[in-house]
Amino acid sequence: MTRPTLQDHLERWSEADALRRDVASAVCALAAAGCKISELLAAGPLAGPLATIRGFHADGDSQKELDLIADTLVREALAAAPVALFGSEEADEAVLLDAAGTLAVAVDPLDGSSNIDSNATVGTIFSILPYAGPGSLLQPGRAQLAAGFLLYGPQTALVLTVGVGTQIFILDRASGAFLLAEERALVLPETAEYAINGSNLRHWDIAIRCYVEDCQAGADGPRAKDFNTRWVASMVADVFRILVRGGVYLYPGDARRGYGQGRLRLVYEANPVAFLMEQAQGSATDGRLPILDIVPEHLHQRVPLVFGSRAEVERIARYHRDAAAMPERSPLFARRGLLRA
Structure with a gap:
């Protein structure tokens, strides 16, 4: 069975809508950055001292080497998309990327970075909002145009919503594409x-x-x-x-x-x-x-x-x-x- 790619999914969703096409471009940029982060994590200590503490946030949380690398990779990828405002856990303030952009994007470049040296699953979380000036990242969550995370574990997964359900894509390393694995993920209503x-x-x-x-x-x-x-x-x-x-x-x-x-x-x-x-x-x-x-x-x-x-x-x-x-x-x-x- 041929599985749709992330690109296929986003093209069907965006069609002739200009703002949706911009969102699709940002999501694809994040996916590309995620592939690079996944490669670094797969190499572990062979890629260098990724778990070394390089600094601290204002509230005392530590910044690891890979936190800063991931932040750079994500920011550089989004700079090529129509993103006006970029906010990251690794920076005190949001920064302007493209004054003509239509989107504001906030990210945690490497969630779970305390687990880097223990070979445990970590990820990249993102929120995409419409850009409406310097305060665009302070809109309530219901204003989000898209959101999701990349998961770096035994599989590299992209979990995404653009407001039409929640989809799960898995990176096919042979082709380099994210393929649709779950078209509509549903959380069981009850649990133990x-x-x-x-x-x-x-x-x-x-x-x-x-x-x-x-x-x-x-x-x-x-x-x-x-x-x-x-x-x-x-x-x-x-x-x-x-x-x-x-x-x-x-x-x-x-x-x-x-x-x-x-x-x-x-x-x-x-x-x-x-x-x-x-x-x-x-x-x-x-x-x-x-x-x-x-x-x-x-x-x-x-x-x-x-x-x-x-x-x-x-x-x-x-x-x-x-x-x-x-x-x-x-x-x-x-x-x-x-x-x-």
Whole structure:
């Protein structure tokens, strides 16, 4: 069976629409940059000290050698597309690429870069918005024209939405083309898998703690079924797993210094993932509001993030909105929750 290429898919979608053609050009540029990043990752230490720390962001997060290389590759690729404004996790401010461009693009050039030297899956996340001046990257997520991520693992995958469902493409290394593997990825509405860094339990608020403890109680607890925990510590890998077999991902805010709003960025991490999830019939929230309805205040704004199977995301949101929505707990359990809040 001959599979459509990414180019085929985008040509059918864009047809005679000029703005859509510009979006298609930007997506193809990102895919080309992703192929180069994938080659570097495949070479590992043979490509040089890719995991070496080269600097730090203003908030203290480290920048690895490959973070900076990936940023350069993505920026250079988008400079050849009709992109006016480019924002990256690796730069304090957005930069103007082409004053005549029609698009604003925000990226995390290498999500999960702490895993570079451990041969774990990492990725490149992107959000494409219409350009309407210097503040274009601060539009709410519902204004996105396209979003997605490249996944660098055993397969190099491109997960994409242009607002007509969520598609999965796989890089065919023989031809160099991304071929359509899943025309309409759908997130299972219910799940028995959740992904969270359980080592932070003592720092969570009561809603997140109760949700996780209810899952851990399994068939004998208020959920009356057993759950599995999955946590890759590379968000793109968790997103891909949830698209393939369902699940829910939680990166909440917590009581640690600097973690009150979580650690994920709204503009170039949460928004593109939320767009992909909603187009795959999943859901995404900050615990109270749909992610796509939040208006960003600045490029690097952080946000708590819960996404995945709709039933679980809605349950977690109910736990946040209304304590009465939580299953009844024993007095001892309630006292523990109060003391640890």
